[in-house]
Amino acid sequence: MNSLDRRAFLKHAVLTSTMAAAAGVSINARGANERVVLGLMGLRGRGSFLAPLAATRDDVELRYLADPDTNFFEQRAGDIEKHTGKRPVCMQDFREMLDDPELDGILMATPDHWHALGTIWACQAGKDVYVEKPASHNIWEGQQMVKAARKYDRVVQMGTQNRSAEYCQKAYEYVHSKEFGDIHFVRVMNSKQHGNIGKKENTDVPPGVNYDIWLGPAPMRPFNENHFHYAWHWLWAYSGGDIINDGIHQIDIAHWLIDQPLPKAVCAAGGKHFFDDDQEAPDTHTVNWEFDRLTMVFEQTLWAPYMKKTPMEVRDLDLLPNWPFSGTRIEVYGTEQFMFLGRHGGGWEVFDKDGNSVRVEHGYFERSNKDHLGNFIDCIRSREKPRADIELGHRSTLLSHYGNIAYRTGRKLSIDPATEGFINDDEANGYVKRQYREPWVVPEEV
Missing domain, CATH: 3.40.50.720 (NAD(P)-binding Rossmann-like Domain)
Structure with a gap:
């Protein structure tokens, strides 16, 4: 055509x-x-x-x-x-x-x-x-x-497949029950170990690849393996690092659980503390989102070998993760009870004021896919x-974008609920939209 x-x-x-x-x-x-x-x-x-x-x-x-x-x-x-x-x-x-x-x-x-x-x-x-x-x-x-x-x-x-996971649906119902109390704090974890992508020189485009189509809306640049399959996740031209790659799953669950609109403000910290390679996004990243009478925190380390995703043998069996070393867990703090929730199956567990386990729900990951x-x-x-309608998906993705923009600007940002951008901050608003490459332009009028 x-x-x-x-x-x-x-x-x-x-x-x-x-x-x-x-x-x-x-x-x-x-x-x-x-x-x-x-x-x-x-x-x-x-x-x-x-x-x-x-x-x-x-x-x-x-x-x-x-x-x-x-x-x-x-x-x-x-x-x-x-x-x-x-x-x-x-x-x-x-x-x-x-x-x-x-x-x-x-x-x-x-x-x-x-x-x-x-x-x-x-x-x-x-x-x-x-x-x-x-x-x-x-x-x-x-x-x-x-x-x-x-x-x-x-x-x-x-x-975001957890929207279709029965155990997550039950978690939503439980944290909004009288037994759990009011939620004022949530911690979202994204800690694991992933590889060093190294530093690579530009090369010729591989045979069989239409590089113009692959780049699409992104800027034209010489071909480089680290700007291609999978390594693109850690480069700003194509993505936003692991907060928006894997972390978005946990962020989406947490945003669903707290049942709140956009945050009022966001701040972030971190950096490339471990990897010496072509990655641009941080390998260590913390974000604080301020909602109405609630703070949500994101913590990411991509170099911690003891932090694991839910093991395969746990994901679809009646087992619970080892919570302190569950690298993709969510912690929900209620005024009466506390919940650990696992992303990749693993279910959830609730503790009372005395630290006693009072409720367990097992989860099954493959079924949710x-x-x-x-x-x-x-x-x-x-x-x-659908369960993860694009409007809900957009709202959760916004939290990841906010976390990245706060990290890149290096300061606390106030969020404008009318525009979904930032109040009185031209630099931050410069990240709201990219420059597009013809003819791969996202239209102003859809």
Whole structure:
């Protein structure tokens, strides 16, 4: 599809979607017995998990695979063909799949800098979207994603799978009970050990890679392995470090539990205290968010070998993590009781004023992955809002953005609830929106 054809298609798609939304009709609503047709954008990382989850469902046809790197086509397409007997169509530019009127939705597992533009284009084409966390690369992009979902009446779900975990739903109910008391403090942990990415020189673009598409909205620069697969997580041009990579999961759970709108203020500290490599984001990071009569704290260390994610043998069994060394736990402080909650399954445990364990709920992580995708597929049919609707996802992603911007400016910031930006701080507001590279521009008018 050339540039002119794409522009003509998207103009037609926007018109069609707008007319359908105005009439209260879904372009691609499916009957109860019809298979939902999906395409996957991004074949590495989370894409490698979403592909089999979708392809092995009897009510789904995974028809398309898209990635700027063709080197993964054979493996991913071959795996799906083994499961289903049908080989998906592979492409480097995901917009080609938007031509298919039978396509219901997009599973977006791209790097973060592609989330907003991909979601908005899909909404304009009348497609629903399951977008992996975080919602956006910056604050303004998240706002545009919410606008697009509402304007075109699209189901847009963010991939924070704990929203579909029964044990987390029960935790929400419990911390709002009389037994627990009022919540005034929450601690969110993101402590673990990850590798040094080293320092690498620029090289030629690998064969089979459309580097222009991979960069998309990000600035053009020479190819470098540390600005490519996975290492992009730690570079500001594409993401925001681990607070927005892994930490967003715990932050989303905590924000859900406290049931509050935006914080009033944020401050942060930290730095690259351990790694001597090409990473730009901090390996040690603390954030304080000030809500109404409540403080939430984020603590991150990416070099601590004794801090672990919930072990595999605990995630889906009736076991609890070793709480002091559970690196992705959440601590909720009530006036009557205290709760430890594990992110990767592991459940939760409540203690009374005397330190006695008074309530245990086990959690199952793998089930939440399946249920979260299932909730998205159910909502494609029902047209209801999903559990992690993009507006909720945007709000939780905002907390990560606030934490990064406070870290980068080095001062306490007051938050403007009307704009979601910052009060009387031009430098901080300079991080609200990025400069875009033509033609990969997130539109002002979605």
